[in-house]
Amino acid sequence: MLATMVILAMVITGVIAVSPVVDFGDVRRTVLTHDRLDGVPGSGGEGYSYLATTPGGAPVTWTCEAVIEVEVNPQGAPEGYAELVDSALATVNEASSFTFEVVGETDDRTFLDRGAGPVLLGWADEEEVPDLAGPVAGLGGASYLTGPRGARSVTGTVVIDTDLPRGWFRGMDEEAVLVHELLHVLGLGHTEESGQLMAAQHHGQSELGEGDLAGLAALERHACRP
Ligand SMILES: [Zn+2]
Numbered sequence: 001m002l003a004t005m006v007i008l009a010m011v012i013t014g015v016i017a018v019s020p021v022v023d024f025g026d027v028r029r030t031v032l033t034h035d036r037l038d039g040v041p042g043s044g045g046e047g048y049s050y051l052a053t054t055p056g057g058a059p060v061t062w063t064c065e066a067v068i069e070v071e072v073n074p075q076g077a078p079e080g081y082a083e084l085v086d087s088a089l090a091t092v093n094e095a096s097s098f099t100f101e102v103v104g105e106t107d108d109r110t111f112l113d114r115g116a117g118p119v120l121l122g123w124a125d126e127e128e129v130p131d132l133a134g135p136v137a138g139l140g141g142a143s144y145l146t147g148p149r150g151a152r153s154v155t156g157t158v159v160i161d162t163d164l165p166r167g168w169f170r171g172m173d174e175e176a177v178l179v180h181e182l183l184h185v186l187g188l189g190h191t192e193e194s195g196q197l198m199a200a201q202h203h204g205q206s207e208l209g210e211g212d213l214a215g216l217a218a219l220e221r222h223a224c225r226p
Contacts, residue, residue: 038200039189045218047196047211049189051141052151060144060151061187064224067099068156068185071106073122076162078174085121088178095208096216097224098186111159114143119156119185121178125163132161140181152223156185176206188215 039049043057050059062068072085089100100119108120111129119142126133142156158181160174180197190200196209208216 039191043189044191045214047193047209048191048198048215048218050215050219051184051187051189052144054146054151056150058150058222059187059219060142060153061219061223062098062142062153064220065097065099066223067101069103069118070100070121071104071108071118072102073106073108073120075107075109076123076125078123081123084175084178088175088182091175091179091208092182092186095213096186097220100182111139111157114155114157117155119158121158123160123162125161129159132159132163137161137177138181140184142185142187153185153187158182158185173206179208183212183216186216187219188212191215 039051040053041049043050043053043059052060054060070085070089072081074081078084085102089102093099103118106118106120108117109122109124109128111120111122111124114120124132129139131139138158138160140156140158142153144151144153158178160177160181176197183198188198191198191211193199193209193211194201195205196211197205197207198212198215199205
């Protein structure tokens with residue numbers, strides 16, 4: 001099947017904008033326009049959307065029960081990053097039948113140009129990854145193969161902004177950003193329902209909501225259909 005597929009050597013990305021729970025009047029509160037990075041309008045269901053779809057409307061996601069390898073680039077990572085990553089991956093793994101698995105560390109920094117290999121997870125600033133400019137906390141997405149029988153993700157990227165406004169973050173929140181980006185890697189886009197972790201703006205929600213879980217279940221259904 002692989003041989004009949006064409007690789008799209010681009011990463012589809014989604015962004016999460018940071019918005020403080022309390023309005024400090026900071027210019028960084030400016031809401032981003034996400035354009036096509038947001039997800040496919042009208043796709044998905046109650047409380048969730050798909051980041052990308054095939055011409056037939058199916059979500060772009062991984063193979064059924066895929067074990068998804070992750071390499072971590074620790075450059076610029078916060079103290080305790082290994083536990084942070086482990087915890088975020090465990091949260092997603094418990095909530096879905098896909099399994100993220102850290103296979104090691106790397107000095108690879110090809111966040112936006114990934115055609116193969118493990119998902120790259122790391123930290124960068126806006127000089128290196130311009131899409132992290134402004135109130136963006138992170139980017140996440142997948143590269144996928146497409147062919148006559150559909151599309152499937154083969155690798156991906158999670159990159160977290162090293163300039164996160166930490167005064168706005170409490171304990172769990174950096175993990176919440178990681179989980180949000182990992183759900184982009186799996187194939188979910190943003191939702192307009194603000195109570196969901198996949199809402200484009202972060203208002204302090206730290207746990208997966210019903211829409212997030214329904215979205216993960218929908219991805220699994222598509223991945224595992226005969
Ligand atoms: Zn996002």
